[in-house]
Amino acid sequence: MNAGNGTLTWPAADLSRVPYRVFFDPAVYEREQARVFRGPTWCYLALEAEIPDPGDYRTTCIGDTSVVVNRGLDGRIHAFANRCAHRGTTLVRHLSGNARSHTCIYHHWNYDLEGNLQGVPFQRGAKGKGGMPASFDKRAHGLFKVRVAAYRGVVFGTMHPATEPLEDYLDRPMRAYLDEIFCKPIEILGYMRQVIPANWKLYFENLHDPYHAGLLHQFQTTFGIFSNSQRGGSIMDKERRHRIGYSIHGSASEDETKAGYAGTTVYNEALTLEDPSIVAFIDEMGDGKAVNMMTVFPAVFFQRLTNTLATRRIRPKSPTAFELYWTFFGYTDDSPEVRRARLRQVNLVGPGGLVSMEDGEAGVQVQRAMAGGGNTHSVLEMGGTGPIEDQDTINTEVPIRGFWRHYCTLMGYRPESTG
Ligand code: FES
Ligand SMILES: [Fe+2]
Numbered sequence: 001m002n003a004g005n006g007t008l009t010w011p012a013a014d015l016s017r018v019p020y021r022v023f024f025d026p027a028v029y030e031r032e033q034a035r036v037f038r039g040p041t042w043c044y045l046a047l048e049a050e051i052p053d054p055g056d057y058r059t060t061c062i063g064d065t066s067v068v069v070n071r072g073l074d075g076r077i078h079a080f081a082n083r084c085a086h087r088g089t090t091l092v093r094h095l096s097g098n099a100r101s102h103t104c105i106y107h108h109w110n111y112d113l114e115g116n117l118q119g120v121p122f123q124r125g126a127k128g129k130g131g132m133p134a135s136f137d138k139r140a141h142g143l144f145k146v147r148v149a150a151y152r153g154v155v156f157g158t159m160h161p162a163t164e165p166l167e168d169y170l171d172r173p174m175r176a177y178l179d180e181i182f183c184k185p186i187e188i189l190g191y192m193r194q195v196i197p198a199n200w201k202l203y204f205e206n207l208h209d210p211y212h213a214g215l216l217h218q219f220q221t222t223f224g225i226f227s228n229s230q231r232g233g234s235i236m237d238k239e240r241r242h243r244i245g246y247s248i249h250g251s252a253s254e255d256e257t258k259a260g261y262a263g264t265t266v267y268n269e270a271l272t273l274e275d276p277s278i279v280a281f282i283d284e285m286g287d288g289k290a291v292n293m294m295t296v297f298p299a300v301f302f303q304r305l306t307n308t309l310a311t312r313r314i315r316p317k318s319p320t321a322f323e324l325y326w327t328f329f330g331y332t333d334d335s336p337e338v339r340r341a342r343l344r345q346v347n348l349v350g351p352g353g354l355v356s357m358e359d360g361e362a363g364v365q366v367q368r369a370m371a372g373g374g375n376t377h378s379v380l381e382m383g384g385t386g387p388i389e390d391q392d393t394i395n396t397e398v399p400i401r402g403f404w405r406h407y408c409t410l411m412g413y414r415p416e417s418t419g
Contacts, residue, residue: 007375009375010416011416012385014385014386015401015405015408018380022201023202024371025319026319029318029319032063032316035412036410037065037159038065038159039410042156042158042169042170042296043063043156043299045079046155047154049186049188053071054074055071055100057092059082059093062158063316065081065159066081067079067082067157071113077148078113079155085109086141087107089105101113101118109121111143114142116142117143146159147159152175170242171242173242174244177244177302178294189342190346191328192325192326194323194351195323195324198322206362206363207243207295209397209399210247210394211397213247213394220279220348222271226291228395230248231248231251232246233392233394234396236388240401241406245292247289248289248290250288280306281306282338284338297406298314299314299315305345307338308342309330310328324351328342388405
């Protein structure tokens with residue numbers, strides 16, 4: 001029952017109980033940085049389309065470590081910790097740009113685009129005095145290099161030497177999702193950023209939780225984007241750490257929706273939109289999926305919500321706060337009609353989105369209440385407490401248990417039955 005920490009207990013082997021403590025304990029947070037983010041995982045860094053030319057760079061992250069990803073003069077992509085090897089200054093302070101090399105502001109050490117130290121001012125001192133000792137070897141003082149791999153133009157990085165190849169890590173269903181969403185050249189449409197005062201895992205739980213989507217988000221239920229009465233499901237990888245969630249547009253009749261939501265205040269048939277174009281779904285993929293989303297453990301979410309396309313990158317900041325970076329894109333060959341739909345529907349998502357705002361707020365409300373929860377647990381039993389398998393229903397929390405199972409494996413926690 002004890003999970004390696006006197007006060008952190010996982011009383012159910014099926015992961016149907018999650019200790020609230022895991023969301024605010026600073027020791028858990030530190031362990032996560034080491035075992036999850038700097039552990040054998042691939043973290044999303046950027047899209048290749050954001051750094052198309054030699055010298056293009058973006059600052060991104062692996063966990064709470066700032067990382068620079070850039071395209072070298074040879075066209076290859078490199079990444080390294082954004083921390084000067086001299087005395088630890090943030091090396092690159094801009095979100096994006098183009099540079100032939102990177103120079104630290106403090107003492108102007110200069111690094112090439114692969115992170116190698118190439119210049120140390122006054123290395124030999126001045127007037128025969130000072131300078132570095134003769135033993136100082138620039139080759140031993142490069143930036144901490146991040147191993148990089150890309151799939152379909154999506155760039156991931158890992159700090160762990162033993163992380164499995166990216167394609168294996170993603171597994172077949174996730175690669176198929178990326179094959180589809182990145183089936184042709186993309187164009188970046190814009191960015192949003194927000195800080196959410198909640199633990200990052202509350203957001204990851206939310207992304208693995210189809211059950212909330214037609215209940216918390218009244219807008220999309222009332223105006224026909226999504227409801228828990230629809231046909232939908234969850235597809236996971238072999239480890240059950242990633243998840244694709246989808247629903248089929250129009251797969252629930254009005255009567256089914258009314259019956260499903262009877263006794264709740266979620267579905268209000270009396271409300272209509274003066275301009276319904278914000279919820280008008282153009283089925284550009286021909287699969288009827290107005291919602292088709294994917295999480296890749298531990299820090300990214302790919303979104304197809306109606307016609308919006310985006311990535312959401314999670315950056316933990318502390319046990320009780322994380323940042324969310326939204327990158328919106330379309331295809332270079334978008335018709336004007338589809339492009340208009342994408343831009344209009346952006347109003348559904350982002351920090352103030354008619355749908356997405358509530359996900360952040362739900363996390364905040366949980367975070368607020370759990371501090372007084374002592375050594376108690378949340379309950380994950382929707383969909384049953386049996387094996388963690390693909391789901392063909394929206395009314396399930398099984399994929400959340402998949403997330404926790406993998407998390408516990410990495411963290412060295414051993415969920416046990418209280419018997
Ligand atoms: S800390 Fe960067 S050059 Fe000194
Ligand atoms: Fe949500």
